[in-house]
Amino acid sequence: MxxxxxxxxxxxxxxxxxxxxxxxxxxxxxxxxxxxxxxxxxxxxxxxxxxxxxxxxxxxxxxxxxxxxxxxxxxxxxxxxxxxxxxxxxxxxxxxxxxxxxxxxxxxxxxxxxxxxxxxxxxxxxxxxxxxxPTQTLTDLMTIMTEKGRLGDLKVGLCGDLKFGRTVHSLVRALCRYEGIEFILISPEELRAPDYVKADIGRGRCGAYREAERMQDVLSELDILYMTRVQKERFFNEEDYIRLKDSYILDAEKMRLAPEDMIVMHPLPRVNEIAPEVDADPRAVYFKQxxxxxxxxxxxxxxxxxxx
Amino acid sequence: MIDAALGGGTEKIMEVNSINRGIVIDHIRAGCGMKVLSYLGVDTSKDTVALIMNATSAKHGRKDIIKIENLTDVDIAALGLFDHSATVNVIEDGKIRQKIHLSLPETVKDVIKCKNPRCVTSVEPAIPHIFRLVDAAREEYRCEYCDEIVKLS
Structure with missing residues (x-):
């Protein structure tokens, strides 16, 4: 090497x-x-x-x-x-x-x-x-390879704080080098991915993304749902944090909308964006990460x- | 006419004497001449410096022109950042020795500052501020450290 x-x-x-x-x-x-x-x-x-x-x-x-x-x-x-x-x-x-x-x-x-x-x-x-x-990304890519058997031809939903979520920024930068990756960026308007992240996708080999506001609208299409925490330390004021932190919570009811072979990933720690009841679902792989x-x-x- | 060194033409503008040696930066977008002059840092120069603003231009309607006597050593690449439609004429012995069409530089160092308050350049002393061209058509540069995108226009 x-x-x-x-x-x-x-x-x-x-x-x-x-x-x-x-x-x-x-x-x-x-x-x-x-x-x-x-x-x-x-x-x-x-x-x-x-x-x-x-x-x-x-x-x-x-x-x-x-x-x-x-x-x-x-x-x-x-x-x-x-x-x-x-x-x-x-x-x-x-x-x-x-x-x-x-x-x-x-x-x-x-x-x-x-x-x-x-x-x-x-x-x-x-x-x-x-x-x-980037080391979280190494972890994430290893997990995707192990669980899905490939790093291409995947529809990846990135959900939560996409503005300050560094794990998402790194993962996009890594994944857009592979063929056939399609991203769905799921976040409130205030926490949308920065321009440079979208530019990364545009320049990558995959080249496709779309934005969504509600995870339940897109869950049925996904191969991977990558959840992120709305991080308090990334906000300039507490009011914005409190207003947005519960916006995107995954629970057993929403999991019923997801394909049988979709995997749920999360860089951890989580706060409340994934309900503990989801942990028992075999599609939850965040502790394997x-x-x-x-x-x-x-x-x-x-x-x-x-x-x- | 300004002088023969500007390449002739029919533009009628105030007369400024020819220079024997130096540079003439022509076709600067009207209004950008001061910025270019400021970057060149020739305000303390003892040589003759002329800034002509809003001169008539057959191509662009209006343009700025800068003439600097004796100066020939200029960071041409960085000049392209201010106005990549401008041309630089290097004058020697009263003649144009070199005509350079500017373009957007691939990398600029210590010319633009990153405005992202979360960027490390806002706290770390003595590091170069580096930007790389990511989209020439949109005139977009990206901070080497935090990836913040800066649009020139």
């Missing part, structure tokens, strides 16, 4: 073939985790989480520890030198003196690109504001370290 020393800031940083290679490695790790238990021994992952995170941070830490590597880092802006006003570039340059690889989550869009330019070690984008979240996520991150770390 040729990914050694590179950074992963958004899905197109890897070609489709390189992405496939990461998936194949993830599957090999999944099949025989013991073979990889010391593959990153002596290597150090720095986790620079300027924003709160449980899932992504744990997933990265678990991935590195299961590879035999070690982890340093901080979580929350107040516990880092950013609280003293240090720039992202200076922080990552310092961290690069100790660590072999870094993952950064930061509220500003494009922050991971800045970190990668300054670091001199591989940098992974763990989420930059409402912009991109979590497991895939750790293996995808293990593969990514090894590939960037050149230890695959």
């Amino acid at each position: 040729t990914l050694q020393g590179r950074s992963f800031i958004e899905p197109p940083d890897f070609t489709v073939e390189e992405t496939d290679e990461v998936f194949r490695l993830a599957k090999r790790i999944m099949a025989a985790p013991g073979d990889y238990a010391e593959r990153a021994k002596g290597r150090l992952l720095a986790t620079l989480f300027y924003e709160p995170s449980t899932r992504t941070r744990f997933s990265f830490e678990a991935a590195m520890l299961k590879l035999g590597g070690q982890v340093i880092g901080f979580s929350g802006e107040n516990s880092s030198s950013a609280a003293k006003g240090e720039s992202i570039s200076d922080t990552v340059k310092t961290v690069a003196c100790y660590a072999d690889i870094a993952v950064i989550r930061h509220p500003k869009e494009g922050s991971a690109r800045v970190a990668a330019a300054a670091a001199g070690i591989p940098v992974i984008n763990g989420g930059d504001g409402g912009h991109q979240h 979590v497991e895939n996520g750790m293996y995808a991150r293990m593969a990514l770390i090894l590939a960037l370290l050149g230890e695959e």
Whole structure:
């Protein structure tokens, strides 16, 4: 693989073939985790989480520890030198003196690109504001491949906060490189996908999208329903958040409208946009995504370290 | 006539002397001359600088023209960002040595600033502001960091 020393800031940083290679490695790790238990021994992952995170941070830490590597880092802006006003570039340059690889989550869009330019070690984008979240996309693509058996010829409904939903932005950017993908963008007017996301679709190989306001109007057509949380931290004021957060809730009644082989995905955590009763439905695959996520991150770390 | 260096024609405009060496930026969209001049940063130059606004143009009705004596080293690519219909004539020994038709540059660095308040460029010091051309017909650029789309017109 040729990914050694590179950074992963958004899905197109890897070609489709390189992405496939990461998936194949993830599957090999999944099949025989013991073979990889010391593959990153002596290597150090720095986790620079300027924003709160449980899932992504744990997933990265678990991935590195299961590879035999070690982890340093901080979580929350107040516990880092950013609280003293240090720039992202200076922080990552310092961290690069100790660590072999870094993952950064930061509220500003494009922050991971800045970190990668300054670091001199591989940098992974763990989420930059409402912009991109490429490792969630690796997870999502792995799940789609496993559950649907293909990454093309799919009708994908993206539902909820499409304006600030970074997992959606990354997933669109990745999926529009495959043939025959059709997107249905389901959101209230206030939370519609940004122009650049729609432009991504227009330039991609799929080239088709349409917008809908009610999920029940389109559920019967979908191969995949990708739900997202309406995130409080993305809003400038609480009033807008309260007004919109319950707009798009999936429950058992709506699931009756969906095809038998449709899958329901969600990057998690959810608040109330998927009713707990849906969890028992075999079409709900969001907890499988979590497991895939750790293996995808293990593969990514090894590939960037050149230890695959 | 402005001078022979502008390529002749029948445009009747106020007379400005010819230059022996320098550049003439012609066919600037009327009203954009000040922006181009400001970008060039020649306000402190000791050389002769002429900005002619709203000159008659056979092609466009009205146009702006800039003449700068002695200056020949200009970031042509970035000039295209302000007005890609303009032409740059490089004058040496009183003659046009090179005539350059501007186009929208593929990449611009430190000319446009990102207006997205959530963009990292709003907080991170000392990083270049980079935009890449995504749609020439619509004159759209995209911020390298946050993907915010900027329309020039």
